[in-house]
Amino acid sequence: MENGFIDRGASHAPEVVASPPKEYEIVVIGDRCKECSLCINVCPKDVLARGQRMNKKGYRATVPVKPEACVGCRVCEWACPDFALFVRPSEKAIGRVEWSNGEEVISH
Amino acid sequence: MKAEFLNSNQAVAEGAMAAGLGVYVGYPITPSSDMFEYLSEELPKRGGSVFQAEDEIASINALVGASLAGAKSMTATSGPGFSLMMEGIGFAAMVEAPLMIVDVMRAGPSTGIATQIGQGDIYQAKWGSHGVYNLVAYAPASAQEAYDYAIKSFNAAYRVRTPVVLMTDAVLAHTRERVVLRDPGELEIVGRKAPKVAPDQYRPYRPDPEDLVPPMAFYGEGYHPIAESLTHDERGYYKTDDEIYRALVSRLVRKVEVNKSKLVASKSYYAEDADVLFVAIGSMARNLLALVRELRGRGIKAGMFRPISLWPFDDESFVAAAARASKIVTVELNQGQLYQILKGILWDNRNKVSNPTIYNLDMPLPTLPTPDEILGEIESRGWKLW
Amino acid sequence: MVMLEEKPSHPLDAYMRTDRLPHIWCPGCGIGIALQQFLWAVKELHEEGKLDPNKIVFATGIGCTGRASGFVKFDTAHTPHGRAIPFAVGVKLANPSLIPVVFSGDGDIASIGGNHMMHAARRNFDMLVIMVNNMTYGLTGGQLAPTTPHSVYSTTTPMGNPESPIDATKVVYSISPNFVARMSITHPNLIRDTVKKALLMKGFRWIEVLSTCPEIFGRHINMRDPYELYSRLKKVVKFKKVASANDIKYDWNSEITCGVFTEKNDPSYMENYLSMYGLKEKLGVLSP
Numbered sequence: 131m132e133n134g135f136i137d138r139g140a141s142h143a144p145e146v147v148a149s150p151p152k153e154y155e156i157v158v159i160g161d162r163c164k165e166c167s168l169c170i171n172v173c174p175k176d177v178l179a180r181g182q183r184m185n186k187k188g189y190r191a192t193v194p195v196k197p198e199a200c201v202g203c204r205v206c207e208w209a210c211p212d213f214a215l216f217v218r219p220s221e222k223a224i225g226r227v228e229w230s231n232g233e234e235v236i237s238h
Numbered sequence: 239m240k241a242e243f244l245n246s247n248q249a250v251a252e253g254a255m256a257a258g259l260g261v262y263v264g265y266p267i268t269p270s271s272d273m274f275e276y277l278s279e280e281l282p283k284r285g286g287s288v289f290q291a292e293d294e295i296a297s298i299n300a301l302v303g304a305s306l307a308g309a310k311s312m313t314a315t316s317g318p319g320f321s322l323m324m325e326g327i328g329f330a331a332m333v334e335a336p337l338m339i340v341d342v343m344r345a346g347p348s349t350g351i352a353t354q355i356g357q358g359d360i361y362q363a364k365w366g367s368h369g370v371y372n373l374v375a376y377a378p379a380s381a382q383e384a385y386d387y388a389i390k391s392f393n394a395a396y397r398v399r400t401p402v403v404l405m406t407d408a409v410l411a412h413t414r415e416r417v418v419l420r421d422p423g424e425l426e427i428v429g430r431k432a433p434k435v436a437p438d439q440y441r442p443y444r445p446d447p448e449d450l451v452p453p454m455a456f457y458g459e460g461y462h463p464i465a466e467s468l469t470h471d472e473r474g475y476y477k478t479d480d481e482i483y484r485a486l487v488s489r490l491v492r493k494v495e496v497n498k499s500k501l502v503a504s505k506s507y508y509a510e511d512a513d514v515l516f517v518a519i520g521s522m523a524r525n526l527l528a529l530v531r532e533l534r535g536r537g538i539k540a541g542m543f544r545p546i547s548l549w550p551f552d553d554e555s556f557v558a559a560a561a562r563a564s565k566i567v568t569v570e571l572n573q574g575q576l577y578q579i580l581k582g583i584l585w586d587n588r589n590k591v592s593n594p595t596i597y598n599l600d601m602p603l604p605t606l607p608t609p610d611e612i613l614g615e616i617e618s619r620g621w622k623l624w
Numbered sequence: 625m626v627m628l629e630e631k632p633s634h635p636l637d638a639y640m641r642t643d644r645l646p647h648i649w650c651p652g653c654g655i656g657i658a659l660q661q662f663l664w665a666v667k668e669l670h671e672e673g674k675l676d677p678n679k680i681v682f683a684t685g686i687g688c689t690g691r692a693s694g695f696v697k698f699d700t701a702h703t704p705h706g707r708a709i710p711f712a713v714g715v716k717l718a719n720p721s722l723i724p725v726v727f728s729g730d731g732d733i734a735s736i737g738g739n740h741m742m743h744a745a746r747r748n749f750d751m752l753v754i755m756v757n758n759m760t761y762g763l764t765g766g767q768l769a770p771t772t773p774h775s776v777y778s779t780t781t782p783m784g785n786p787e788s789p790i791d792a793t794k795v796v797y798s799i800s801p802n803f804v805a806r807m808s809i810t811h812p813n814l815i816r817d818t819v820k821k822a823l824l825m826k827g828f829r830w831i832e833v834l835s836t837c838p839e840i841f842g843r844h845i846n847m848r849d850p851y852e853l854y855s856r857l858k859k860v861v862k863f864k865k866v867a868s869a870n871d872i873k874y875d876w877n878s879e880i881t882c883g884v885f886t887e888k889n890d891p892s893y894m895e896n897y898l899s900m901y902g903l904k905e906k907l908g909v910l911s912p
Contacts, residue, residue: 159633159634161646162645162646164646164650164651164652165651166651166652166838166850166851167652167850167851168652168850168851168854171851171854172851187646189651208657208660208661208812208813209657209812209854210656210657210660211649211651211652211653211654211655211656211657211660212645212646212647212649212656213634213636213637213640213645213647213656213660214634214646216634216635218635260718261714261717261718263713263714263717282901282902282903283902285903285905285906287717287718287897287898287901287903287906289713289717289897291710291713291743292739292740292742292743293739295707295710296707296709296710296713296739296740296743297710299703299704299707299710299711299714300710300711300713300714300717301714302703302711302714303681303683303701303710303711303712303713303714303715303718304714304715304717304718305714305718306701306715307681307714307715307716307718307719307722308718308719309717309718309719311714311718325704326704326707329703329704329707333701456719457681457699457715457719457722458678458679458681458699458719458721458722460678461699462697462698462699462700463699463700464693464694464700464701464702465700465701465702465703466693466694466701466702467686467702467703467704468702475644475694476694
């Protein structure tokens with residue numbers, strides 16, 4: 131298991147287990163985001179949107195506004211050039227934006 | 239120890255192997271190719287690898303990689319290849335990779351005469367790459383010295399973590415002479431200074447204050463060293479601040495200077511009471527010595543100073559040899575490179591010498607002049623040296 | 625607003641020098657996407673016990689892609705322009721147990737480094753080369769690259785590129801080393817799979833990764849928005865099996881063929897050299 135997923139290589143179909151994860155936690159590392167919006171555009175479920183708060187570099191970090199719609203495809207994570215967001219299975223659907231001063235914004 | 243009859247190409251190869259040579263990466267170029275060929279057969283027998291690269295640029299860059307990965311590494315080349323390596327030499331200096339480059343000097347510039355002697359690379363050895371850096375260069379004058387200084391070149395390289403240039407010439411390369419090969423126990427071999435701290439404490443470019451040289455972690459030991467060609471701080475992170483740049487490049491220069499006493503070498507002949515002091519390196523010095531002896535036979539107080547380390551130059555020994563001389567004569571197969579070096583040293587030490595006149599006997603020839611021809615050259619310029 | 629006790633960090637942070645993030649690449653730059661997939665491949669192989677990241681020597685050249693060596697936590701080298709491949713040769717000769725990975729851009733590898741690229745492939749030399757191709761010289765401001773499409777603007781061809789680009793993958797394919805592939809940042813999972821496979825093979829392995837440079841290349845072709853350029857790239861890449869070099873296309877206006885084109889297991893340079901020259905001890909520690 132890696133990062134909560136059973137991963138046989140993304141090009142293979144995931145193995146079905148007894149209770150597959152249905153909810154996901156989407157974490158944005160606010161100070162790394164550069165507002166390129168690739169994640170927002172590639173998400174098939176409109177989970178993400180541009181936030182209002184600017185990070186230290188002046189970019190408005192992505193916010194997971196509809197974490198409950200996330201299906202865990204991770205295409206957003208892999209489209210991000212900045213190591214600024216990742217997705218993992220979770221008990222509850224939750225979206226976080228972490229900032230380097232310890233604050234975080236939670237959407238759920 | 240045992241005595242063999244070797245030319246200096248072979249002698250350098252034997253010396254390098256005695257010092258623990260691990261990787262040779264080269265490209266054929268006259269008059270160094272037979273050193274490469276000799277090593278391609280001998281070095282694997284001693285556990286090392288020899289690789290023919292696609293050009294000299296690949297060679298020098300491969301040597302930096304090999305050095306940082308933990309092998310004593312060298313190449314041999316001549317003028318045109320040496321020129322190609324200049325960027326790589328700067329890279330080696332910047333990332334502080336110890337390695338040896340043998341420049342078997344030939345007549346230049348450009349393609350020149352591949353098979354004949356040159357001495358025109360003296361300045362290039364130290365100043366050939368761009369920017370602010372330093373390195374060590376030696377010019378042996380016999381096959382024995384070529385053997386001994388191949389070992390000392392590696393020692394110097396690991397002492398100060400710079401590339402070291404060993405400058406022989408096309409005549410030495412193929413002149414066979416008696417060479418005494420030392421046994422391992424008889425040799426002083428210097429290796430790297432290993433890191434004394436744990437990986438998370440290690441900073442690849444943090445020098446030890448006593449010698450300004452950082453301990454060297456090799457690749458694969460878990461230290462994750464960064465070899466950074468951009469200007470960097472102690473961690474190897476790219477930084478453009480004035481203070482960091484200055485601290486780095488000053489240290490690259492000073493680390494050779496503060497270790498100078500362990501690096502310089504020279505020899506003086508009949509210098510104690512010499513009024514005319516000749517100066518030459520390599521094969522030229524051998525012919526010149528014959529002339530000096532002849533002049534002495536005629537009652538002329540001639541002497542010779544022979545630099546072995548070109549960079550750093552053994553200025554202290556030169557000043558001592560020149561103390562009583564009223565005339566200094568540099569004799570070289572170029573336009574006067576030793577001449578330029580000595581002019582500067584004489585000026586810096588003008589209160590320690592007796593105001594000698596320095597003469598530039600520049601003989602840009604592709605062959606060695608005989609002692610008589612050197613004398614003839616002096617006379618043809620109308621110099622009254624004695 | 626909630627104060628965290630323990631921040632979850634990105635799953636790849638262990639393989640990065642996180643004190644240097646955010647990295648210097650522009651918004652929407654494909655290099656970060658390619659690097660991310662490389663690091664996933666390393667992480668997964670590491671966790672499967674198939675790869676020791678301490679043995680990786682990650683060598684880059686000069687250019688935007690070349691800056692990658694500053695962000696990864698491996699043994700690294702930021703070499704002079706075009707010289708990462710010969711540097712990697714030296715590393716492997718000195719210590720055959722090390723795993724050289726060259727990660728550099730199209731200008732660095734296929735222009736000034738072209739000779740080294742060719743000969744390393746010819747020798748089937750033991751290294752993995754990942755060439756991130758954004759079709760421009762990004763770091764220096766957008767000059768012509770050997771991979772820039774014909775007639776496109778660049779700062780050194782302001783009236784349009786009079787040249788035709790080189791298909792570096794096709795050149796390497798025709799030299800026939802052990803592994804030749806072309807991938808795209810628009811298909812990140814395939815990059816990861818391909819890198820995982822290549823890292824465990826021997827000999828010369830080549831993966832070109834088509835990439836986006838919205839700030840410069842995109843701006844030059846009037847597609848400055850990252851997603852617009854990303855979509856444009858996604859439209860032109862076509863994953864196919866190829867039977868010969870003629871099947872491999874590199875045309876920004878119609879098709880850039882992607883996929884794994886060569887996959888074989890011929891003896892590597894080091895295998896050949898070490899066995900022919902009796903260097904048994906080194907042969908014993910030789911790793912892919």
